[in-house]
Structures are given as structure tokens and as C-alpha cells.
Amino acid sequence: MPEKVLTNRDLESMIDTSDEWITTRTGIRQRHIVSVGENNSDLAVGASRAALEMAGVEASEIDLIIVGTLTPDMPMPSVACLVQRELGAGKAGAFDVSATCSGFLYSLSIADKFVRDNPSMKILVIGSEVLSRRTNWEDRTTCVLFADGAGAAVVTASDGDSGILSTCLHADGSVWDLLTIKGLGTAHPIDQELLSKGWQYIEMKGKDVFKHAVRALESVAHESMEKAGWNNDDLDLLIAHQANIRILDFLRERLNLPKEKVFINIDKYGNTSAASIPIALDEAWRSGRLKKGDNVLMISFGGGFTWAGVTMRW
Ligand code: COA
Numbered sequence: 001m002p003e004k005v006l007t008n009r010d011l012e013s014m015i016d017t018s019d020e021w022i023t024t025r026t027g028i029r030q031r032h033i034v035s036v037g038e039n040n041s042d043l044a045v046g047a048s049r050a051a052l053e054m055a056g057v058e059a060s061e062i063d064l065i066i067v068g069t070l071t072p073d074m075p076m077p078s079v080a081c082l083v084q085r086e087l088g089a090g091k092a093g094a095f096d097v098s099a100t101c102s103g104f105l106y107s108l109s110i111a112d113k114f115v116r117d118n119p120s121m122k123i124l125v126i127g128s129e130v131l132s133r134r135t136n137w138e139d140r141t142t143c144v145l146f147a148d149g150a151g152a153a154v155v156t157a158s159d160g161d162s163g164i165l166s167t168c169l170h171a172d173g174s175v176w177d178l179l180t181i182k183g184l185g186t187a188h189p190i191d192q193e194l195l196s197k198g199w200q201y202i203e204m205k206g207k208d209v210f211k212h213a214v215r216a217l218e219s220v221a222h223e224s225m226e227k228a229g230w231n232n233d234d235l236d237l238l239i240a241h242q243a244n245i246r247i248l249d250f251l252r253e254r255l256n257l258p259k260e261k262v263f264i265n266i267d268k269y270g271n272t273s274a275a276s277i278p279i280a281l282d283e284a285w286r287s288g289r290l291k292k293g294d295n296v297l298m299i300s301f302g303g304g305f306t307w308a309g310v311t312m313r314w
Pocket of ligand 1: 302
């Protein structure tokens with residue numbers, strides 16, 4: 001995480017909002033945001049170094065680097081190439097995946113296929129975002145939600161019965177305009193008109209997104225578990241994209257899970273898009289919430305829309 005912390009109290013002095021509104025409607029109490037000069041690739045490199053150390057793998061052994069992100073340092077080169085250079089991962093191929101908040105699970109699914117095809121491969125999978133630079137800090141309906149951060153995993157062939165059991169990827173482009181950053185691509189010239197419309201920032205129809213998110217997440221949770229041959233009782237931990245505490249509470253009820261089986265850290269980090277699942281996975285493992293042999297379900301939902309589910313035995 002970037003070091004700088006922005007609390008709800010800080011936001012109270014910037015826009016017309018309150019700690020009480022943000023906490024009850026979203027579950028967020030604080031978020032981390034980058035400082036001047038700190039970029040997406042810096043966060044991605046930090047997370048990658050931690051993952052490589054935890055895995056006991058050298059950067060020079062990595063065959064492929066995949067970064068899920070919607071906020072790259074620049075359109076070209078990819079964040080993955082910048083990470084490759086910084087780590088000195090000389091033999092690795094590198095590319096970014098554009099699947100918004102599902103970027104990490106889409107990337108993990110791709111890595112899974114590569115490793116199944118060639119079990120000697122070692123793949124670095126990263127979710128990394130700097131959403132604070134695509135946030136309109138005058139729009140109270142979005143700026144209280146989004147934040148920055150990165151997480152990473154080293155994916156290799158497993159021995160024994162641990163590993164990824166099922167992957168499910170989905171999208172629905174017909175409702176693309178409910179959650180967008182319209183400018184800064186090639187469809188619109190970057191001119192005064194674009195900037196005055198605020199198209200360089202995240203725009204969201206929050207209530208509509210909420211309704212789509214809960215439906216899609218519940219459905220992909222069932223689909224992923226069914227593919228893995230699990231019923232609800234088999235699940236030890238649900239790691240869902242941290243977008244809103246009310247979405248997480250809804251899922252807990254619909255999936256009939258006790259509180260201790262649903263991982264929550266949105267209070268500390270806000271919505272970090274593609275980074276939220278690997279950050280949560282790392283915290284769950286380091287804190288002992290996730291134990292060897294546990295059945296983990298990861299599910300995500302984001303702009304596009306995209307949604308995804310991955311089950312694994314840890
Ligand atoms: N502080 C204080 N008031 C705020 C506010 C803020 N930060 N943001 C909005 N409000 C106000 C609204 O202006 C509105 O006021 P009004 O009734 O006078 O018009 C009121 O609060 C209710 O707004 P509403 O949009 O109905 O709130 P909500 O309960 O739908 O919550 C979200 C808003 C954004 C928290 C919620 O819709 C949401 O989480 N949606 C999903 C977002 C998401 O997860 N996106 C990412 C997917 S990856």
C-alpha cells in the first residue's frame with residue numbers, strides 16, 4: 001500500500017460528506033493513496049518483491065508477468081513491462097489485462113491455463129491500481145470509494161491437492177455506460193471540452209452498479225463452487241472484491257455463510273479495484289485467517305461489466 005492514508009475525517013474537510021455517511025453506506029473508514037511521484041508500477045513492483053520473497057522465487061526465474069489494472073502509468077508501455085524491467089525479470093513475457101476490478105481474477109485464470117499447459121512455468125500475477133488519479137475529488141458520490149494499492153502472487157504448478165480448482169469469467173458490455181472513465185482513450189480528443197466534462201474521471205451510476213454487482217457476484221459464486229464440486233459447507237473463506245460492505249453483507253446472507261467465513265478489509269483500504277483481492281488474500285494468509293488446505297472462493301465484479309470467480313485449495 002502507498003504510505004499516505006486519507007481518512008473519512010480528512011474527506012469531511014474536502015467535500016460535503018460525513019464519516020457517518022461513508023461508514024454506514026460503504027463500510028470504508030480510510031484508504032491509502034499515492035503521493036506525488038509515486039506510480040502504479042511502483043506499487044506493482046513493491047507487491048511483486050513481497051510475493052517473490054514469500055514464494056522463494058527469484059525474478060530471473062519468472063516466465064510471464066501479467067498485471068490486471070485499469071490505471072496504468074501510461075497507455076504504452078504496459079505496467080507489466082515496467083515491472084519486468086525494474087525486477088530484472090529478463091526472460092519473462094509481460095502484458096496487462098484490462099478487466100477493471102476483475103483484472104486480478106482474469107489474470108489468475110490466464111496464469112492457471114499457462115501453467116496447466118506447461119507445468120514448469122512460473123508466473124507473476126499482479127493487481128495494481130492508482131484510482132486516486134482517475135477520481136474527481138469534487139464528486140462525493142465516487143471520491144469516497146476508490147483508492148490505491150497493489151497485490152501479487154507467484155503462480156506455479158502445485159504438488160498434492162492444493163491449487164486452483166475452477167475459474168469462471170463473465171462480461172456484459174451492453175451496460176458499459178454505468179461505470180466509466182470516458183476520456184483518455186482514443187475515442188475522444190483530449191481537449192478542453194473533455195476536461196470540462198470531467199471525462200478523465202470515474203463516473204458511476206452507483207445504485208444501478210450495486211444491483212448488477214450483487215446479482216452477478218451471487219451467481220458466479222454458485223457457478224464457481226458447483227464447478228469445484230463444493231457446496232456452501234465446503235467453503236472455508238470467501239474473498240470477494242471489496243467494493244461496499246453492504247454488497248459483502250448481502251453475499252454472506254445469500255450464501256448462508258457465518259461472519260468468520262467472509263473476509264473484510266474494505267474499512268482500511270476502500271475499493272482498490274483489481275488490487276483488492278490479492279491484498280485481501282495476502283492479509284488473510286499473513287493473519288492466519290487462511291490456512292493450508294482451506295477452500296477459498298474469490299469473486300469479483302467491475303466496470304465493463306466484468307465478473308469472475310476462482311476456487312482454490314490453499
Ligand atoms: N456523502 C454524503 N452524502 C452523499 C455522498 C457522500 N459521499 N454521496 C452521495 N450522497 C447523497 C446523495 O447525494 C443522495 O442525496 P439525496 O437523497 O439528497 O439525493 C443520498 O446521499 C443517497 O445517495 P444514493 O446514491 O442513493 O446512495 P446509495 O445508498 O446508493 O449509496 C453508493 C451510494 C455509491 C455507496 C452505492 O450506490 C454503491 O456502493 N454502489 C456500488 C458502487 C460500487 O461498488 N462500484 C464499484 C463496483 S466495482
